Amino acid sequence: MTVRNLDAVFQPKSVAVIGASRRPGSIGNMVWQRLIEGGFKGPLWPVNPKYTHDDDGFDGRAVLADAGDLPAPPTVAVICTRPATWPALVHRLGGMGTRAAILVGEARTDDDRADLRHALAAARPHLLRIVGPGSVGALTPALNAQLGAAACVARPGGVAWVSQSNALTNAVLCWAAARGLGFSHAIALGDEADVDAGDVLDYLASDPGTRAILLEVDTVRAARKFMSAARAAARNKPVLALRSGRGEPGDALYTAAFRRAGMVRVDTLDDLLDEIETLGVGRVAASDTATLITSDRGVAAVARDAFGEAGDTLAQWDDAALAAIKAALPRAQAGNPLLLGDDAKPEHFGLALETLGTHRSTGTAFVVHAPTHSAPVEAVARMLIDRQRFAYRGLLASFFGGVDAKTRDLLHAHGIPVHTTPWRLARAFGRLVDYRLGRELLMQTPEGMPASGADAIEAAQTQARAALATGDGELTGDAAAKLLGWFGLETLTPPRDGNATDAAAKQETAKPIVDVSVEFRDDENFGPVFHFVAPSADGVSPPLRVYGLPPLNPVLSRDIVAQSPYVRRVPPAATLAAVTELSQAVCEVREIVGMQLTLRVLPLHTVVVAPRIRLAATRSRFAIVPYPRRLEETVDWDGQRLTVRPIRPEDEEQHRAFVESMTPDDLRLRFFSAVRSLDHSQLARMTQIDYDREMAFVATVVDADGKPRTLGVVRAVADPDNETAEFAVTVLSGLKGRGLGRLLMERIIAYARSRGTHWLLGEALRENSGMIALARASGFTVTPTDDPGVVGFRMALD
The missing domain is CATH 3.40.50.261 (Succinyl-CoA synthetase domains)
Incomplete structure (x- = not known):
C-alpha cells in the first residue's frame, strides 16, 4: 500500500484515544494532554474502562469503556494499550470504518511482534493504515491535530518533518517551537510495520500545505516504492535528507540514491534545522x-x-x-x-x-x-x-x-x-x-542511448539463457567478452602468439590514465547496483568510491564520471559510453546477477579488462524500473510500418516537433486551454517518466530522411495505490479518423489491466466529439462532471 487512507492520519476529522489515562507520565495521559493542549476541534473520544464511572470524565468528555461504544467511527485512533490488545482493537475499529491507527507502544518481545503481525492481518481487509509501532505520533498543526506523545506542541508552518526516530522528532519539534517555527506535518514512523517513508513522501508530494520536506532516515526498506515516491516529491518541492553513519561501508549508496532521486543530502542535524527556517518561512x-x-x-x-x-x-x-x-x-x-x-x-x-x-x-x-x-x-x-x-x-x-x-x-x-x-x-x-x-x-535530456539494436540484445539474451541451460552460471574470458560485445563494449584480450592484432590489444602498450574497478551486485535495500572504485589520484586523498543505480543514461553516467579526479585528464566520451553500455547490458539481460571487471581508461579509448559475469534464472528488482523494451512492437497501419513503444527520455525533441505540428485548436482540446508551445521542463515531464507508475506509448514512423517521427501518443498515470489511472490520447491533426487513436487506446487499456489497475479514467471538453466517440468505442462510460463544459470517462478493468 502507499497513500491510501493517509489523509486520515494527516487530515483527521475525529479522534479516539484508546487507553487514555489520568496517570501522570503514562503514555495514555501524554497522548490525551497533547490533543487537549493542541486544541483539536473535532470529536475527541477517550476510551478506558477504568474511568467510565467518573462523573467529570476527561476534560468534560465522557469516557467510553470499549471501542465498540464509540458513537461513530473515528477517522483515526491513537492506541496506547499493550500489544496483546492490538489485534482485537484493530479488527473492531476497522469493522466500524476507522481508516487509520497510530500504535504508540513498542513491540519488544517475540510475543509482541506476533501480536503486531495479527494486528496487521486484521487491518488488511479494512484497508486500515497503521503508523508505528513505537511512533511518537503524527502532527498537523494547522488542524490543531497533535496525535501522539510528542514532547512539544508544534506550530503551523510550511515544512514537513518525516523521521524514523522518536528522539530526533522530539528534539526537532522542541527546537522549532523555541524559535517560533512550525510544520505543515510531522510524523515519527517508528518501526514502519505498515506506513513507511515512501508512503509519506508520496502523500506530501501533492500536499498543497507543504512547501518542502525534511527527511531523516536510517534505512530504506521498499526501495522501488521509496525511489518512485522520492523522485515524484523532488520534482515538485525541495526534499532534504539526513542519514547518520557517514563512515559505514554502504553509506555512499544512500548518497547515490538520494542524488538519483533529486533529494539533497545534508551532513548534520543542524543543517536540517536551518532549512526549517529557510524553506518553512521563506519564498x-x-x-x-x-x-x-x-x-x-x-x-x-x-x-x-x-x-x-x-x-x-x-x-x-x-x-x-x-x-x-x-x-x-x-x-x-x-x-x-x-x-x-x-x-x-x-x-x-x-x-x-x-x-x-x-x-x-x-x-x-x-x-x-x-x-x-x-x-x-x-x-x-x-x-x-x-x-x-x-x-x-x-x-x-x-x-x-x-x-x-x-x-x-x-x-x-x-x-x-x-x-x-x-x-x-x-x-x-x-x-x-x-x-x-x-x-x-x-530533467536533462540524454544525448541518446547506446546503439545496440534489437538483434544484438536478443543475441545477448540467448547466450545468457543457453549458458544457464548447460549449468554454466559464470562467464569469463571469451564468453564474457562476447556477451558484453553485443552492447558495443570492447574487451582487452591478451595477444596470441605474441601478435597484438586486435584494436584493443594494440592499446595494451598505451599507458592507462586509470583502472576503474566495477562491481555489479545485489544490495539488500536497493537491489542491483553498480559500485565504481578509482584509486587515489595524488596518493594522499582517499580512493573514489561511487555507486550508481541502474538504469543509467548518458546524463547520469556523466554525473558519475564527473566525480572522478581523473576526469580532466582524458576526454570523457569513451568512458561515458562504457558506463552507459554496462547499464544497458544488465538491464536487458535479466539473467545477469553479478559482474566484476576493470574499466581501463586509455588516452583515446576505454576497454574492459578481465570481466566475470554471474548468471541466474532470477534476480532482485531494480529500485528504478528500466525502459521496458519488451513492450515495443511493430504493426502495419494504414499502409505504413508503425513502431509502437514506450516513450524514452531522448524523445524530447521528437516530442516537441509532434506538439508543434498540432493545430492550436487540437492543442486546446488536449490541454483544456490555449497552448502555444511547451518548454523544456514540461517536455521533460512528458518524456522522462517513471515506468513504475506511468506509461506513455508513442506511435512512430521513419520519415524520408530516415528519422523517426511521432504520429500519436497515449499515456496513463496511476495513483500510488494503483487503484485508478488517468489517461490521455493525442494523434496528429491530419490523422484523425483513421484508427490510430483506437490502436493506441487498445494498448494503454491492455497495459493498465496487466498492471492490476482497477479503473481507467479520463476527461475531455464537451465539444471534443472525436475524443468522446473514441472513448465510447473503446468501452468507456461517459459521465458528467462538476464542470458543465467537461465530460468524464470511466472503465472498470477488473
Missing part, C-alpha cells in the same frame, strides 16, 4: 547567486568568507546595477558585497533592495546586519518587511547578536527567514542551489 526563488547587503566592512568580510566556504557564488552585477546603486546611495561602496557605511540608517537598507530589485543580475538578496545606534535591529527588520516586494529572487536575513522573539515572528509572518550567523545562512542557501541543480540533472 526563495530559483537562483544560484546572491548579493550581500551590509553596513560594516568587518561584517562584510565575515559574510563573504562564509559565502565562499559554503560554495556559494556572489552575483556579478551588470553595469546598470552598479550605476543605479551609485545614483541612489552615493555614500555606499557599490559592488558585491554592498557596503552601506557605518552610519547607514534603516531606510538605506530599504533603498538598496528597491534599487537592486529591477536588476536581475543581482540574484537573491542577503541582508547581514550587526545592530548599530543608527540602524537598530527592529527598525531594519521593519524596513525589510516594507521593501521585500522588490527582492524578486527572495530575501534572507542574518542579524548578529540575535533578534527578539517579537521581531523574529514578525519577519517570519512576512516570509523572511532569519539566521543567527552568516555561515548558517550561506549553507542554507547553498542547499537550495543544490536542490535546483539536482532537479535540473533529473
